[in-house]
Amino acid sequence: MSKRRYFRTAAAAAIMVLSVALTFSIGFADKMRPEIDVPYEPTHPSVVKAMLRLAGVGKGDVLYDLGCGDGRIVVAGVAEFGAARAVGIDLDPQRLKEADERARSVGVEAKIRYVQGNIMEVDASPATVVSMYLLDSVNLMVRPKLFMELQPGSRCVAHAFHMHDWKQDKIIQHPKARNNRISFWIIPAHLGGTWKWTTTTPGGAIQNSMTLNQTFQVVNGTISTDGRAGGALQSPYVYGKDFSFTANINAKGQNVKVTYKGVADGNTIRGTQEWSNGQKHPWLASREASNPMGSWDFTVNGPVNLSGTLKLQKKGRKIEASYFVKGEGRDERIRDVYLWGDSVYFRLPMYGRERLAIFKGSLSGTAGSGKMAVITYDESGPFDFNYAYSWSANKTR
Numbered sequence: 001m002s003k004r005r006y007f008r009t010a011a012a013a014a015i016m017v018l019s020v021a022l023t024f025s026i027g028f029a030d031k032m033r034p035e036i037d038v039p040y041e042p043t044h045p046s047v048v049k050a051m052l053r054l055a056g057v058g059k060g061d062v063l064y065d066l067g068c069g070d071g072r073i074v075v076a077g078v079a080e081f082g083a084a085r086a087v088g089i090d091l092d093p094q095r096l097k098e099a100d101e102r103a104r105s106v107g108v109e110a111k112i113r114y115v116q117g118n119i120m121e122v123d124a125s126p127a128t129v130v131s132m133y134l135l136d137s138v139n140l141m142v143r144p145k146l147f148m149e150l151q152p153g154s155r156c157v158a159h160a161f162h163m164h165d166w167k168q169d170k171i172i173q174h175p176k177a178r179n180n181r182i183s184f185w186i187i188p189a190h191l192g193g194t195w196k197w198t199t200t201t202p203g204g205a206i207q208n209s210m211t212l213n214q215t216f217q218v219v220n221g222t223i224s225t226d227g228r229a230g231g232a233l234q235s236p237y238v239y240g241k242d243f244s245f246t247a248n249i250n251a252k253g254q255n256v257k258v259t260y261k262g263v264a265d266g267n268t269i270r271g272t273q274e275w276s277n278g279q280k281h282p283w284l285a286s287r288e289a290s291n292p293m294g295s296w297d298f299t300v301n302g303p304v305n306l307s308g309t310l311k312l313q314k315k316g317r318k319i320e321a322s323y324f325v326k327g328e329g330r331d332e333r334i335r336d337v338y339l340w341g342d343s344v345y346f347r348l349p350m351y352g353r354e355r356l357a358i359f360k361g362s363l364s365g366t367a368g369s370g371k372m373a374v375i376t377y378d379e380s381g382p383f384d385f386n387y388a389y390s391w392s393a394n395k396t397r
Contacts, residue, residue: 040069040095043133043159044176048076054172054184055129055157057081064127065089066119066134066142071099071112073131078108083129085111089119125149125317133159136379140164144336148318152189152264153240157182165358165383166216169239186240188217189264192343192362197285199273203252210247210285214238214343215360225249243269251275290342292363295396298323302372302389306350306357310393312339323348344370358385368393 063077068088077083103109160178170184192214212221223230236245244261262271267287300306305327321334337346361370371387
């Protein structure tokens with residue numbers, strides 16, 4: 001847990017949480033952004049083991065602990081769970097000194113590197129597992145970093161705190177954990193867009209197409225076969241790179257229910273199809289090219305005039321985004337932005353920043369559309385938002 005000071009009163013802790021949340025939701029420029037600094041509270045040894053077990057840490061893994069404190073998680077990851085190497089990041093030099101002594105005491109110092117610095121400024125892209133014991137508000141700041149830097153299939157585990165509307169893939173209860181909770185997420189494959197494949201059957205070749213929309217690990221979409229609509233995907237499931245669903249298709253005049261299971265790798269999905277008539281076929285789908293980067297004019301149907309211009313630019317692994325609200329003459333840098341193929345999600349501060357507009361949808365070709373929710377920010381939940389408003393967009397350049 002990344003901590004420098006121990007807050008002696010609940011009031012002081014509450015002030016700290018509120019300060020962190022407000023500072024980052026406002027979106028200060030980088031030079032004005034403070035160091036992330038939250039209370040130091042050691043994780044119980046049994047919780048450490050439960051976290052590493054839940055994340056499946058093992059041989060070959062590269063473990064990053066964001067806010068490593070005295071190093072107990074990274075040391076256990078290497079010494080007890082067999083991680084190939086680990087990196088611990090913290091602001092407090094005293095904690096890092098203790099962490100180094102802990103690693104040396106069990107002889108694993110050669111496999112562990114400690115970094116004194118801001119967790120937001122350290123590249124976590126080599127990690128296959130990321131562990132955290134931060135705050136809800138800090139987790140929300142870290143969330144876009146995880147999606148930008150980690151590869152699909154990478155695992156994230158957090159003691160006590162959540163990730164707002166990125167729902168956990170797994171939760172376990174532990175009596176020694178704060179709030180009795182340890183949460184687990186796995187970075188999902190990028191599946192948004194239009195996918196096509198050919199299935200060769202005894203009755204001839206069948207041309208298939210599906211369009212997917214994605215928000216974190218939640219995917220929905222429709223399928224068509226030989227140009228005939230087959231309806232919505234049933235029970236779509238994403239777990240890292242694994243993707244499965246069932247669908248009703250019309251195969252040369254025969255109605256068939258098909259179960260698709262595959263592994264996504266960039267613009268390709270490889271797997272199998274199991275048909276209700278007993279046939280089995282390979283599944284090799286390819287995604288049509290799409291580039292959502294650029295400038296988009298948004299028309300928004302909402303409670304206030306939030307129509308404006310979204311600008312997206314890719315720089316390395318990172319996405320730089322801004323939104324100009326035409327009715328207010330306000331140009332807002334967007335830190336909480338995600339792209340999964342041509343599916344987009346971003347959060348726009350409004351009403352003096354105490355409220356947020358959350359946009360989700362797709363930006364495909366030169367047109368886009370989606371839905372918007374307006375919420376009062378509350379990190380305690382609930383996080384099932386009402387996307388009651390709509391938006392459309394046109395690409396201008």
